Amino acid sequence: MSLLSLKNMKTSIGQYHVLHDVSFDVPEGGVFCLLGRNGAGKSTTLRSIMGLWSPSPGSVTFRGEDLTGLHTADISRRGIAFVPEDMGIFGGLTVEENMILATADGTFDKARLKWIYGLFPAIEKFWDKPAGALSGGQKQMLSVARAIIEPRELILIDEPTKGLAPSIVDNMAEAFREISDKTTILLVEQNFEFARSLGRDMAVIEDGRVAHTGSMADFVADKDLQDRLLSLSA
């Protein structure tokens, strides 16, 4: 059984129909990449899974449980973390306070925190500093760190490399590899090189519909398909 399953998901934002028919399964473990051109509906798919937009009709099931209609907070409590495209950092709070909010009871598991410090040394360095003063890369690290401070079964990450320097992207890739050993990641990414270096399985969304699903290895091998769906050679 897949960890997360989307069936015929349709989402409208106001009068605009953004997702017309999205169906795919995310298997447990590793990184599942959701690719597509700008405006294809990737971010809307993640937000719909989190209940931030209500898909109707269609269904989202997580470990066999239907999440459709649940409140975002209840979806989160089922073990799904979300790293939004804008990172969702609370700039007026310190790094520590941002992290506290992501814990279940306001206390830290020391071993887990040490692991996070190892992945993202900036978190420890700027622990008591306002999160709003961090650089873009450091904010992204904090956003991901917040998603993993508690054990989660699935992390939805929306375009984590957007606007980041190459060295930070490399650091992020290393971190995601390590995180995906413990947790399944559903990654939305425009940077194909980044996605291909991490992804095990993937789907491509085009105009609010799933245009392709399969293994990343097969997709990487099929240049024509890449060109048709992502216009990589353009």
Added chain:
Amino acid sequence: MDKLNETIDRLGGVYLLPVAVAAVCFVLIGAPSSWATLTVAGLAMGMMIFLMASGLSLVFGLMDVLNFGHSAFVSLGAFIAASVLASLGGWLGSPSLMLNIAALVAAFGAAMIFGLIAGWFFETVIIKPVYSDHLRQILITMGALIVVEELILAIWGGTPFSVGRPAFLEGAFVIGDVTIEIYRFFAFMLGLIVYAGLYWVLNRTRLGLLIRAGVENREMVEALGFRIDRLFIGVFMAGSALAALGGAMWAGYETLITPHLGADMMIVVFIVVIIGGLGSVQGTLLGAIMVGLMSNYVGFLAPKLSLASNMLLMMVILLWRPNGLKPAVK
């Protein structure tokens, strides 16, 4: 402008403003005893306005709700406290300090409990259906304020309602040439205690952390697993109770109140929230103190400009800092 801001921040930031205003007015007023009396009156007035405005600021910042009906809680708090004090008239004039305090606690307690309940009702029945629609929020909350005013008129009548004060809050004490009304000193101290309590809750508790985070990014707080709608109701109820307490304090300060009290205070409360910056308790305190001081100083120096002074203050501050003196980070 950037250079001016940098210099001010280096010297202590916007917290210096009330000090600067007080210093300038010290020179303009000339007589130290008058200046001291006006300053204490301004601080006391500021603290009472702070009580009324702090809840509105949080509701504005956290829920993005334009609640023009907020001052209905001020009016109701004032009339309920005044009625309780009237029914406990014997305790008010009693030489027993304990009975005096009991009457005051009963009046303030009744106002706050009513504020909590009315806040819950208001949020659930009136505000919830109009989330994310500012025009409907303005119309429906203004309508609610008018309805409450008419209700007060029907229950308490149109003639000014006299408010009793406990004996221990009557009179004044004199330090040198300076006369300080006990009630004003009490209002200042109560406001300070409430501010300290709010500051503690917002900065030292997990609940406060959630509120501060919610003011910045509601959606992310929900994505972290918290039901912010429940937090909304709690904040709304607490804000309403504080407004009712502010109204109760104001009733004792004015000693004669009318059903239009809330509508009269609404403009001042909104000025304070806008000057202070949305969603910030520190900003609200700063704005309230500025408004209190300006009202008293200008009322003494140029009485005809008294009403315009707060509007002028708001315009100047918004030209300087369009988001207010100390807005919550958004």
